[in-house]
Amino acid sequence: MYPTNESSKRLCDFLHAILISLNITIKILAKNLLVPILIFFSSIFFYGFIVPDKAIESSTAITGKTNQMAFSSGNTQGSGENQMGLGMLSPKFNEFSTIYFYGFPNLQKSIIEHLPIDSLVFTRNDLGFKISYAPPWFVPATLKMDYDVLFMKIVSVHQDFVEVVGNETNGKTVWVGKSQNELIYWPDFLLSVSSVEQLDPKENTIRVKPLAHAGLVTAKYVFLKPINIKSQWIQVELLDQNFKSQGIGWLKWNDGGKMLIRYSLFS
DSSP: OOOOHHHHHHHHHHHHHHHHHHHHHHHHHSTTHHHHHHHHHHHHHHHHHHHHHHHHHHHHHOOOOOOOOSSSEETTTTTTTOOSEEEEEEEOTTTTSSEEESSSTTTOOOGGOOSSSSEEEEEEEEEEEEEEEETOOOOOBBGGGGGGGGEEEEEESSEEEEEEEETTTTTTEEEEEEEGGGEEEEEHHHHSSEEESSSTTTTTTOBBBSSSSOOOOOOSSEEEEEEEETTTEEEEEEEEEEOOOEEEEEEEEETTTEEEEEEEEEO
8 A cells, every 4th residue: 555644655755765775785785696686575575565466466476587599570479469569678788787677657656756676687797798687587588698689578668667578488568667778669670680581471472562462572582681661561672692682672570560570680
């Protein structure tokens, strides 16, 4: 239950300040996995006394393993749905060493009025960034930290919060702070990848124009490089095994909120 009198409100503000100070101190002293675990349990402790029961129920911990794949499709949600969402979110771990997760935020309140339920903790070494702590349920769409790549699928966007798929195995969603993360909507994301390919090449053929009745492109190719997006269509350059152009064409990349292609981030 939320506090109902002034003294309770002051107590909540005091506990919130203590938690923030504790997190800052722990981040400075952190050198092993024990510290992120303490962050987790301290967050759960304060969270359980301050937010409604509905929030705790919606943020129940789930299990899963980290996805190390760098080749993915937009419909990898393990719950049986293949909704594409709005795009991808990438944490700004070069600016923020800790990215906080929220369970069921009150979207009428600012982010500073909420307490996190868990976090991602990043550390930097000679080779780049690594994750020193992640929740046991964390299974993002793409995780390849040797390339400094971490993507979570965007479900919804608020002024202060972004809802993302935190576990691609079962479709569990969580919320993160908007300012701590970079939002990359599908057109920009797809234009940044190395190549794409159809999930069903027989049904989703390459055409000379972005029209369902347009003529087919018959040139042989090995790779499809995205070069332009127009509504549900993506223009691609057809490349051979030596990456020489064999022409251009159009294919559908989504239909009815479902992804029709998969993408490769790296060559």
